[in-house]
Amino acid sequence: METQNAFTIYEQDNSGRNIKIYDISFAENRTQNADVSRDLLLQTRLILPPFSKETRYKHYPMDFKNACGCLYASWLSELYYFNYQLFDSLQAFSSSIAGLLASRAVLEGVGVGDANATATNALLITITQDAISRLATILFAWRIGTALEPEAKRYRLLADIFNDTSMILDCLSPALPKSVRIFTLCISSAFRALCGVAAGGAKAALSVHFARANNIGDLNAKDSSQETVIGLLGMLAGSFIVARVTTSTSTWSLLFLLLFIHIMTNYLAVRSVTMLALNRQRATIVYSNFRATRSILDPIQTSKKEYVFARGGKLHDSMGGYIGQCKVEKSIQRLLLDDTTVIPQLLHILSREKYILSFMVHSGTAQLQICLRDDATSADHLKAWIHATELAHRVEERKTVYCSNKDMLDMIDEVYQNISEIFPVFFEGLKTKGWDVGCDFILTKQVNRFRITGSSRSSESKKDI
Incomplete structure (x- = not known):
C-alpha cells in the first residue's frame, strides 16, 4: 500500500524575509511483510531579494528592524535605519578622499621632497603634534564628556566640523613659513583630537540608541565592516584623483567641494536620527506643545522640530519664540550667593521635591537656576526642568520686567501647584508615545548635589526636610 505525504519548510534571514522554500514530499510503500520503503523528493526554491538589498542586509545588524529605536511599522524602521547609514556612508567616502589631500599636504609640510629637511626634524614635528593631540583629548573629554550622550546629534556633526577644520589647516600648512607651519600642524592635531573625542562619544551613544534587540556587539561589528568597505572605496577613488590633482587651485576647489558634501551628508544623517530620550531641548519642545495643545508629541514629530546646534539651556514656546534660559547649577553655592534669605522659603515650598529652583527676570525673560538633591532621579530631573519651563512661560505671558523676592x-x-497636578498625566503620556523616560538626558555636565539635615522654618510652619 502506498501513502503520499508532503510539507513545506520556509527558511528566513535575520530580517524575517523568506530566502528559501523547501518542498518535501515522500511516498511510503508497505509490503505484506510489514517492510516500509520511502521515496523522498526534495525541491528547493530560492527567493533572493535584488542584489542591492542582499548586499545591504549583510552589513545590517541582526534583527535591525527592531534595533533602530523605531516603535512604528517595520518598513519605517528599515527606512529609518537605512537613511542614516546611507548618509553616513556618503560622508565617510568624501572624507576619505579629502583626507588623502590633507595627508599629502602634511607630508609636504614636514619636509617630504625638501632636500634640506631631515628625518629628525620630521620626527620632532610628529612628536609635538602627538603631544598636543593627547593634551587636547584629555581636556576636551574632561570638559564635555558628560554632554556627549544627551547631545549626541550635535556632537556627531560637530566632530566632522572639527575634522574638516583640521584638513583645511593641513592643506594650508605647506604655503606657510616654517615656524608658523609647525604651529598650524599642532593646531590641526588638536582639532583632530577634538573630532576623535566628539565622534567616539556620539557614535557610542547612537549605537546604544540603535541597539534595541541586545545586539550592540553585532551592530558595532557590522558598522565597522561597513566603514571598512567605504574607507577602501574612498582610498581607491582618492588614489586615482589625488594623482591628477596637482595645482593649488584644483586642490582647494576639490577640497572645499568634498568638505561641503561631507558636512551636508553628515547633517542629513543626524537629522534622520530620531532619539527616544528627552534631553533639555526635546523636553522643552514636548512640554511647550503639551501646554498649548494638551497633546504630546511622539519622538518622530519632535525630531522634526529640534535643532542640531540649539543651546539646550534656551527655553522656547510652542511657536519657537525665546522665553528664557535655564541651567542646572554645578553647586548650590550660586543660589546662596545670590540671596540667602529666600533659601528657607524655597525649601519649604519644594519640601516634597528633590530639587529647588530660583529665577530672576532679565530683559523681560526668566533666567532660571536648578539645584538637585543627592537622591534625585531622572524623573525628578525632568520634573524640575518642566517646572522651570512653565515658570518661563508665566513670566513671558505676564510681561514681567521686574520680580521681587x-x-x-x-x-x-x-x-508648583499646577505642575504637581499635570506632571503625572504628562509623564504617563510620554510613555504612551514611546519616549524612554528612564534615560537621564537632562544633565549635560557633572553637578554637585545637596543634602539637608535639620529643619526649615517658614513664617507659618516648621517642617523637617
Whole structure:
C-alpha cells in the first residue's frame, strides 16, 4: 500500500524575509511483510531579494528592524535605519578622499621632497603634534564628556566640523613659513583630537540608541565592516584623483567641494536620527506643545522640530519664540550667593521635591537656576526642568520686567501647584508615545548635589526636610 505525504519548510534571514522554500514530499510503500520503503523528493526554491538589498542586509545588524529605536511599522524602521547609514556612508567616502589631500599636504609640510629637511626634524614635528593631540583629548573629554550622550546629534556633526577644520589647516600648512607651519600642524592635531573625542562619544551613544534587540556587539561589528568597505572605496577613488590633482587651485576647489558634501551628508544623517530620550531641548519642545495643545508629541514629530546646534539651556514656546534660559547649577553655592534669605522659603515650598529652583527676570525673560538633591532621579530631573519651563512661560505671558523676592516665591509656589497636578498625566503620556523616560538626558555636565539635615522654618510652619 502506498501513502503520499508532503510539507513545506520556509527558511528566513535575520530580517524575517523568506530566502528559501523547501518542498518535501515522500511516498511510503508497505509490503505484506510489514517492510516500509520511502521515496523522498526534495525541491528547493530560492527567493533572493535584488542584489542591492542582499548586499545591504549583510552589513545590517541582526534583527535591525527592531534595533533602530523605531516603535512604528517595520518598513519605517528599515527606512529609518537605512537613511542614516546611507548618509553616513556618503560622508565617510568624501572624507576619505579629502583626507588623502590633507595627508599629502602634511607630508609636504614636514619636509617630504625638501632636500634640506631631515628625518629628525620630521620626527620632532610628529612628536609635538602627538603631544598636543593627547593634551587636547584629555581636556576636551574632561570638559564635555558628560554632554556627549544627551547631545549626541550635535556632537556627531560637530566632530566632522572639527575634522574638516583640521584638513583645511593641513592643506594650508605647506604655503606657510616654517615656524608658523609647525604651529598650524599642532593646531590641526588638536582639532583632530577634538573630532576623535566628539565622534567616539556620539557614535557610542547612537549605537546604544540603535541597539534595541541586545545586539550592540553585532551592530558595532557590522558598522565597522561597513566603514571598512567605504574607507577602501574612498582610498581607491582618492588614489586615482589625488594623482591628477596637482595645482593649488584644483586642490582647494576639490577640497572645499568634498568638505561641503561631507558636512551636508553628515547633517542629513543626524537629522534622520530620531532619539527616544528627552534631553533639555526635546523636553522643552514636548512640554511647550503639551501646554498649548494638551497633546504630546511622539519622538518622530519632535525630531522634526529640534535643532542640531540649539543651546539646550534656551527655553522656547510652542511657536519657537525665546522665553528664557535655564541651567542646572554645578553647586548650590550660586543660589546662596545670590540671596540667602529666600533659601528657607524655597525649601519649604519644594519640601516634597528633590530639587529647588530660583529665577530672576532679565530683559523681560526668566533666567532660571536648578539645584538637585543627592537622591534625585531622572524623573525628578525632568520634573524640575518642566517646572522651570512653565515658570518661563508665566513670566513671558505676564510681561514681567521686574520680580521681587516675594513675587518670585509666590510664582514658584503657584506654578508648583499646577505642575504637581499635570506632571503625572504628562509623564504617563510620554510613555504612551514611546519616549524612554528612564534615560537621564537632562544633565549635560557633572553637578554637585545637596543634602539637608535639620529643619526649615517658614513664617507659618516648621517642617523637617
